[in-house]
Amino acid sequence: MKKQHWFKGLTIMLVFALSLIAIIPTTTVSAASPTITLSSDSGDAGTTVTVSGSHFSDDYYYYVFFDKTYKAKGTVNSSGKFTKEITIPSSKDAGEYKIVVKASEDSNSSPEYTDSYDESAYAYFEVTDDSDAAIDLSTDRGAAGTLVTINGTDFTAGDYYYVFFDETYQFKGVINSNGKFSKDLTIPTESDGTYEITVMTKSYSDSSPAYSDTNYVELAAADFEVTTPAPAPTPAPLINNNPAPAQTTQTPAINNNQGLSQTVFQGWPGYQWFMQTSFPFWNNTPISPSR
Secondary structure, eight states, X not given: OHHHHHHHHHXXXXXXXXXXXXXXXXXXXXXXXXXXXXXXXXXXXXXXXXXEEESOOTTOEEEEEETTEEEEEEEOOTTSOEEEEEEXXXXXXXXXXXXXXEEESXXXXXXXXXXXXXXXXXXXXXXXXXXXXXXXXXXXXEOXXXXXXXXXXXXXXXOEEEEXXXXXXXXXXXXXXXXXXXXXXXXOOOOSEEEEEEEEEESSOOXXXXXXXXXXXXXXEEEEEEOOOOOOOOOOOOOOSSOOOOOOOOOOOOOTTTTEEEEEEEOSTTOEEEEEEESSSEEEEEEEEEO
């Protein structure tokens, strides 16, 4: 009888314990969401920023976008992390922009922002406008073929500069130790209008620079107006109020009888007599009378 009471008591204790377990809430531990951090959250256009990612799926392929424009890609390591450097495009104006990292299990050779991805994270970067780089033109107006001197100041010493006219590459050079340069540009043949002369820089030499490249560090621009030269005025005819007297050409008389003189004598009515006199002697031979 005592054994039955003991067993019954044990049964009650077990039922009570199980009921306690049933009412205790269970907690599900979920994996942390992917995140990214930036080495700097503000800077000039052209600044290099390191993007660090955490809690991504290991061995996933990640893609970095700046303001929805693809910038770089890589592979997440076995710890779900990565680091990647990107350059803030030099063409961006001051303001806040979104840096987004998207990841997927499959590799994509031509990633687009609108593609489908498995994971993503983002952070904000503020582009500031602290660069003092500037250019000055020797003249800002002229016809095609005009020679213009471009003077640059406050650029980064040692960087390479690239000159574009209306987004078309013209030539390149190197910024001197004072952050300056001076270079002549011949204005290309263009129709009348206002065009932009742009100077952009990189820390390295580029053999095929393109205006659309996003890796430029500094930028400065100035406008140039192409004009058609006015036609030269037609000169007015010269008016001479004091004309020179007319010149007449006289044929000099030729005297084939040099040393002779001729004397006319009045003779009978209606007749004249001529006598030639030879110096120093007299020639009394009369000439036939003429009437």
